[in-house]
Amino acid sequence: MELRDKVCIVTGAAGGIGSALCRRFADEGARAVVVADLDADGAEQVAASIGPAAMAVSTNVAVEADVEALIEKATDAYGPIDLFFSNAGIGTGGGVEASNEAWQRIWDINFMAHVYAARHALPGMLARGEGYLVSTASAAGLLTQIGSAPYTVTKHAAVALAEWLSITHGDAGIKVSCLCPQGVDTPMLRAGRDAREASGGTSAVLASGGLLQPEDVAEAVVNGIRDERFLILPHPEVATYMQRKADDPDRWLAGMRRLAARVATGG
Numbered sequence: 390m391e392l393r394d395k396v397c398i399v400t401g402a403a404g405g406i407g408s409a410l411c412r413r414f415a416d417e418g419a420r421a422v423v424v425a426d427l428d429a430d431g432a433e434q435v436a437a438s439i440g441p442a443a444m445a446v447s448t449n450v451a452v453e454a455d456v457e458a459l460i461e462k463a464t465d466a467y468g469p470i471d472l473f474f475s476n477a478g479i480g481t482g483g484g485v486e487a488s489n490e491a492w493q494r495i496w497d498i499n500f501m502a503h504v505y506a507a508r509h510a511l512p513g514m515l516a517r518g519e520g521y522l523v524s525t526a527s528a529a530g531l532l533t534q535i536g537s538a539p540y541t542v543t544k545h546a547a548v549a550l551a552e553w554l555s556i557t558h559g560d561a562g563i564k565v566s567c568l569c570p571q572g573v574d575t576p577m578l579r580a581g582r583d584a585r586e587a588s589g590g591t592s593a594v595l596a597s598g599g600l601l602q603p604e605d606v607a608e609a610v611v612n613g614i615r616d617e618r619f620l621i622l623p624h625p626e627v628a629t630y631m632q633r634k635a636d637d638p639d640r641w642l643a644g645m646r647r648l649a650a651r652v653a654t655g656g
Contacts, residue, residue: 390521390564390614393418396467398459398510400450400502401477403431405575406525406568409603410474413611415439421467425450425459426477450477450502451494457509469513472521472614475506476568484538492539499543503550511558518562521614524551528571528627531620532634535649555619564617568610571624572600 403426429447436445514520530544555565613621
């Protein structure tokens with residue numbers, strides 16, 4: 390799909406990957422870009438930087454009514470939604486000992502927000518026989534995130550939902566892609582890295598590869614959407630890691646345990 394003349398919604402769009410996507414979609418000639426974020430001021434700044442083709446909408450993606458209202462506002466302003474990019478997400482550390490509150494919060498934002506987006510965007514798309522749903526998961530959703538069970542689990546769930554949507558609605562004109570980068574230089578990643586390094590550890594992202602800029606990811610996304618690829622992998626090596634995992638899960642797990650040990654010791 391080409392983005393020219395399309396109406397696009399992007400959540401988590403006040404910074405990082407989301408803001409880069411908004412600006413790149415506008416550069417591609419999108420008719421309208423709806424900049425959605427809980428950070429209303431940040432969303433307004435991004436929309437203002439794009440110009441009259443953009444509109445900011447304060448949105449808490451963890452609240453279904455907010456996502457429904459977002460789609461209604463965008464439709465009222467610009468007409469049918471061509472592409473909904475469910476990008477908002479958070480990170481948290483810890484394992485199964487993390488609190489129920491922490492698990493629920495990351496589940497609502499990293500997974501249920503994708504459910505809400507599809508639930509309320511799909512009916513209009515299906516009625517027209519066309520539409521595009523994109524979700525940001527992570528390489529962690531295909532592999533794992535060392536030091537964070539909640540992040541790993543919710544990102545795996547996001548990938549599984551995207552797969553199901555493609556299987557179920559792909560023959561009805563609905564295109565689905567899932568963005569799965571490794572390290573991207575965003576405020577969320579920097580905060581997690583700083584916290585780990587302050588405690589004497591090493592960033593798992595840096596241990597397994599380098600960082601991309603959000604603009605690099607936006608470039609990969611535009612190319613992936615143009616080709617209508619399901620998996621958008623800004624770090625191509627992720628495909629190799631996936632193959633190794635599939636070929637020999639036990640060997641892959643042993644290697645990940647060694648990596649986890651190096652990360653824990655700063656080695």
